[in-house]
Amino acid sequence: MEEKMLREILALQANDLNAGEEDPQTYLAMVSGQQDELESLMTVAARVKQALLPVEPSSAFVRSLRRSLLAMTGRKRSGASLLAKRGLLIGAAALGSALSVAGIIAYVVYARANAGARTPVHG
Structure with missing residues (x-):
C-alpha cells in the first residue's frame, strides 16, 4: 500500500x-x-x-495565563507608544532644522537684495 x-x-x-x-x-x-x-x-x-484522556487546564492556570498575556500586550503597546513618540520627536526636530535652514537662506537673500538698495550714493 x-x-x-x-x-x-x-x-x-x-x-x-x-x-x-x-x-x-x-x-x-x-x-x-x-x-x-x-x-x-x-x-x-x-x-x-x-x-488518552481529555485534559483541561485548571481555572487558576487559565487566570494566570490570561493575566500574563494581558500584561505582555500592555508592555508591547507601551513600547510601540514610545517608538511612536520617539519618531514624532525626531520628525519635529528634522522639521525644525529644515525651517532654520530655510530661515537662514531667506535672510541671506533678503540681505543681499537690500544691500544694493542701501548702498550710499557718492556725489
Whole structure:
C-alpha cells in the first residue's frame, strides 16, 4: 500500500474516532491486498485514542495565563507608544532644522537684495 494513501486513511479514521464514530470496514474496503496491515494500524490508533484522556487546564492556570498575556500586550503597546513618540520627536526636530535652514537662506537673500538698495550714493 502506498504510504500516502495509508496516512490519509488513518487521518480519516482519527477524525471519526474523535467524533465518536468507528467503522473500520469502510476504510478496509478502500484498499485491497494489505487490509491486514491497515487493520492492525487502525486497531493501534483506536487503542491509543481510548488510552488518552481529555485534559483541561485548571481555572487558576487559565487566570494566570490570561493575566500574563494581558500584561505582555500592555508592555508591547507601551513600547510601540514610545517608538511612536520617539519618531514624532525626531520628525519635529528634522522639521525644525529644515525651517532654520530655510530661515537662514531667506535672510541671506533678503540681505543681499537690500544691500544694493542701501548702498550710499557718492556725489
